[in-house]
Amino acid sequence: MTTDQGIDVTTTAEDDNAELLIGPELTEAESRTAFAPDDSDASTEDEARMVRIPDADLAAPAGPALRVRPWHLARSLARLRAEIDQRWPNRDRKSDGSIGDKDHEKTASDHNPNGRSSVNAIDTDKDGISPMTLVEAAKRHPACNYVIFNRVIYTRDRGFRAHRYSGPNPHTQHIHVSILQNSAAEESTRPWGIAQASFPAFPGTLRRGSRGSAVKTLQTRLNERGFPRLGVDGEFGPATEDRVKAFQRFAKIAVDGIAGPVTWRLLWTLPR
Ligand SMILES: [Zn+2]
Numbered sequence: 001m002t003t004d005q006g007i008d009v010t011t012t013a014e015d016d017n018a019e020l021l022i023g024p025e026l027t028e029a030e031s032r033t034a035f036a037p038d039d040s041d042a043s044t045e046d047e048a049r050m051v052r053i054p055d056a057d058l059a060a061p062a063g064p065a066l067r068v069r070p071w072h073l074a075r076s077l078a079r080l081r082a083e084i085d086q087r088w089p090n091r092d093r094k095s096d097g098s099i100g101d102k103d104h105e106k107t108a109s110d111h112n113p114n115g116r117s118s119v120n121a122i123d124t125d126k127d128g129i130s131p132m133t134l135v136e137a138a139k140r141h142p143a144c145n146y147v148i149f150n151r152v153i154y155t156r157d158r159g160f161r162a163h164r165y166s167g168p169n170p171h172t173q174h175i176h177v178s179i180l181q182n183s184a185a186e187e188s189t190r191p192w193g194i195a196q197a198s199f200p201a202f203p204g205t206l207r208r209g210s211r212g213s214a215v216k217t218l219q220t221r222l223n224e225r226g227f228p229r230l231g232v233d234g235e236f237g238p239a240t241e242d243r244v245k246a247f248q249r250f251a252k253i254a255v256d257g258i259a260g261p262v263t264w265r266l267l268w269t270l271p272r
Contacts, residue, residue: 022153023164031152031162071113073098074186076143076179077122084124084134086195091128095174098122110145110178118186120145123174131175137193138177140252140270143185148176156180191271199268206259210236218259221267222247 073081077098084091099119100111110121124134131149138147139160146155150172153165165171179185203214216234222243223229230239241257248255251266259267 021165021167022155022158023166025158026152026162026164071099071117071119073122074118074120074179076141076186076188076190077120077177079189080138080141080177080192080194081122081124083192083195084129088129092125094127095125096123097174110181114181116183116186118183120181120186121176121178123176125174126172134175134177134194138175141188141192142190143179143188145178145180145185147178149174193269193271199265202261202264205261206236208236208238208241208257215240218244218264218267225267225272 098111098121099113100109111119111123113119126149135147135149135154138144139154144156144160146153147160148154148165148167148171151165151170152162154160154162179188200217203217206215206218211234213234215236216232218236219230219232219234219240222240223232225247227243227246230243244259244263245255245257247267248257248263251263251270253262253266
């Protein structure tokens with residue numbers, strides 16, 4: 001069903017009442033295998049229950065046709081969606097959603113407008129994007145409260161560690177991102193680190209004893225990121241190693257003082 005504003009209001013319900021549906025924490029082995037979505041039992045009926053919004057910045061049409069209160073998508077989530085669209089312009093938007101429907105209002109869902117008329121959750125279709133890139137970026141953002149994807153939930157109050165999600169909708173077709181219910185989280189303009197300028201090609205692993213122009217590029221970038229200033233001499237010595245470790249601690253990745261592909265990419269793409 002489509003309203004005269006051209007908005008699809010087909011109704012069914014996704015269950016995002018996450019508080020009640022958190023299962024055990026995943027073991028390391030489980031987390032490794034948890035991310036191969038099994039499409040066979042994804043419920044398209046459940047997926048269809050969201051009101052779809054073709055454009056994140058679309059002003060919310062309020063009124064009898066939609067039977068919802070006036071609302072707007074939280075600014076931080078509008079930014080997230082814009083970053084997703086910038087990075088993956090040709091992605092599938094079929095399972096996207098922002099606002100809940102009338103049925104949703106009976107449940108405590110972040111898809112319903114809150115007292116500030118803010119909708120604090122979005123769903124993003126998993127097709128045509130890298131779902132785990134979105135999950136990892138969301139976990140690092142200070143506004144994020146929880147993320148659900150592929151039967152796994154990551155919540156702020158559990159340090160964003162992976163836990164089994166046992167809600168009726170397994171979230172195999174979309175990634176759900178909820179932000180905290182406060183105006184600071186809603187109004188945050190901080191980048192999510194998804195749409196970032198490109199970064200220099202990874203030159204191969206750099207470590208103590210490496211030398212050359214790639215080390216100069218690394219030292220320059222460490223300086224740009226505000227760590228205690230290094231001389232840009234192309235020699236990967238103890239001071240460079242120290243800054244790489246400091247960055248790895250900041251990025252919450254393994255602290256080994258070696259600039260491998262992950263450290264290299266994050267040096268350019270991780271929001272400060
Ligand atoms: Zn959702």
